[in-house]
Amino acid sequence: MINENAVKDGAVITQDWQVERQDITGVHCKEVLHVPRDHGVITEMYRPEWDPTGLPVGHCYQSRLFPGAIGAWSCHAKQIDRLFVNQGHMKVVMYDGREDSPTFGTVNEFHVGDTRPTFLVIPTGVWHGVQNLGAGDVLMLNFPTIAYQYHDPDHYRLPFDSDEIPYSWDIGVRNTARLRADAKKPRV
Ligand SMILES: Cc1cn([C@H]2C[C@H](O)[C@@H](COP(=O)(O)OP(=O)(O)O[C@H]3O[C@@H](C)C(=O)[C@@H](O)[C@H]3O)O2)c(=O)[nH]c1=O
Numbered sequence: 001m002i003n004e005n006a007v008k009d010g011a012v013i014t015q016d017w018q019v020e021r022q023d024i025t026g027v028h029c030k031e032v033l034h035v036p037r038d039h040g041v042i043t044e045m046y047r048p049e050w051d052p053t054g055l056p057v058g059h060c061y062q063s064r065l066f067p068g069a070i071g072a073w074s075c076h077a078k079q080i081d082r083l084f085v086n087q088g089h090m091k092v093v094m095y096d097g098r099e100d101s102p103t104f105g106t107v108n109e110f111h112v113g114d115t116r117p118t119f120l121v122i123p124t125g126v127w128h129g130v131q132n133l134g135a136g137d138v139l140m141l142n143f144p145t146i147a148y149q150y151h152d153p154d155h156y157r158l159p160f161d162s163d164e165i166p167y168s169w170d171i172g173v174r175n176t177a178r179l180r181a182d183a184k185k186p187r188v
Pocket of ligand 1: 061071075129130148
């Protein structure tokens with residue numbers, strides 16, 4: 001008999017090694033394969049058709065994260081972020097903060113970088129944060145739809161440990177949900 005307090009895994013991965021998740025509406029994930037050749041590797045980073053919004057690239061910049069660093073939480077009212085990561089091991093977490101969204105309150109986790117080069121589309125109103133889980137720097141490219149406005153950045157922030165977002169960076173989405181549910185149980 002398995003421990004009565006144990007929780008059995010549900011389906012977590014598909015036969016094509018895709019993570020089972022309820023995608024936040026408007027978030028798009030395009031995994032890219034490296035193309036190795038005798039003398040090196042080609043890896044595509046951006047194509048217009050990878051973003052269903054069809055909006056143009058307004059800007060491109062690189063964000064380097066040091067090992068262990070957490071950059072959270074960010075949100076934009078006008079720009080759509082299009083992140084691409086293929087160096088290092090980064091966790092990208094998104095939280096749907098849009099009360100009119102069918103996936104309001106949903107959290108999505110993505111592990112991207114060397115092992116899973118990935119292009120992610122992050123709509124306005126979706127909170128997002130990143131964590132470098134590797135031993136080396138992570139290089140993250142962003143191709144947002146609007147250029148950074150030095151005088152008036154479209155950048156809203158919440159603290160990385162904000163209670164407004166049901167996610168804890170040190171224990172992940174599943175354990176956070178359980179701990180928060182336990183906290184709501186009446187004390188006996
Ligand atoms: C985006 C950007 C920032 N900066 C400056 C402003 C700021 O002092 C410093 C750090 O920028 P940020 O505060 O935007 O960096 P950061 O807080 O790491 O946020 C970044 O993290 C990821 C997850 C995102 O969501 C992006 O929107 C990006 O803003 O760099 C520029 O000079 N040019 C730029 O294009």
